[in-house]
């Protein structure tokens with residue numbers, strides 16, 4: 055049985071439909087990407103999954119069961135807006151939050167010490183949150199979401215405000231949680247993180263699902279419109295090949311826009327007539343390109 059099943063969920067605010075018939079499932083040990091432009095309905099969906107607001111239609115099941123207080127201990131939430139108390143010591147609030155979710159004080163304390171060590175900040179145990187930098191507050195917020203060992207975690211912009219070293223640190227932690235069986239609903243505007251972490255995604259646009267499925271399958275549905283070409287010598291005249299939409303010089307060679315895949319063969323023939331070709335690749339679109347295409351096309 056899937057840990058999280060969202061079925062035809064709807065939410066209405068007066069006349070405004072915030073979420074319209076959205077369905078998806080998150081398996082054990084999966085990071086599921088919930089994507090969409092601003093105002094698409096992601097936060098509303100996450101709040102419904104967390105039981106903070108109720109759907110006006112459809113259902114949400116946790117291991118086959120509807121929401122109940124029992125679910126609270128199973129759920130973890132990393133909100134986009136940070137919600138820690140600035141004046142309270144890190145240890146006091148993390149232990150308190152874990153206890154609220156059913157964990158003993160002793161276990162909460164042991165886990166907190168583990169996480170502070172894992173994030174290389176054991177000295178924060180006795181610090182007040184306001185004494186920490188924004189990025190380090192984010193680490194504590196992350197610990198608040200995971201310390202009670204939830205089996206389902208909702209992460210909204212998990213890596214915002216972090217430097218690249220800390221992004222890698224938290225990313226590896228998210229992967230470890232996944233590998234230990236945790237189900238993660240992951241929302242972000244950073245498509246490269248989604249490509250790295252998620253296998254399946256939903257893209258919402260104006261309350262509706264516009265793209266859904268595995269990233270691999272989704273990519274197959276979009277035309278490949280980019281060629282990567284590396285040659286030993288410079289190649290001239292690439293721009294004038296029929297069907298070429300643009301040529302950019304990159305550090306690895308040429309990045310060439312094409313109208314369709316057939317143009318790729320023409321480019322290869324053209325390049326080989328002038329030089330040895332060391333790399334030739336017709337690239338599939340990036341998730342960022344797919345996002346802009348699907349959401350951008352429909353943007354106001």
Ligand SMILES: Nc1ncnc2c1ncn2[C@@H]1O[C@H](COP(=O)(O)OP(=O)(O)OP(=O)(O)O)[C@@H](O)[C@H]1O
Pocket residue numbers: 067070071072073090091092093094095096097098099
């Ligand atoms: N409490 C509310 N009352 C009225 N309308 C709301 C409320 N909450 C959300 N909405 C509306 O519902 C729609 C979806 O909002 P939501 O916050 O879920 O979007 P989002 O995808 O999380 O956006 P962002 O990426 O900007 O955080 C928006 O049009 C928003 O204005």
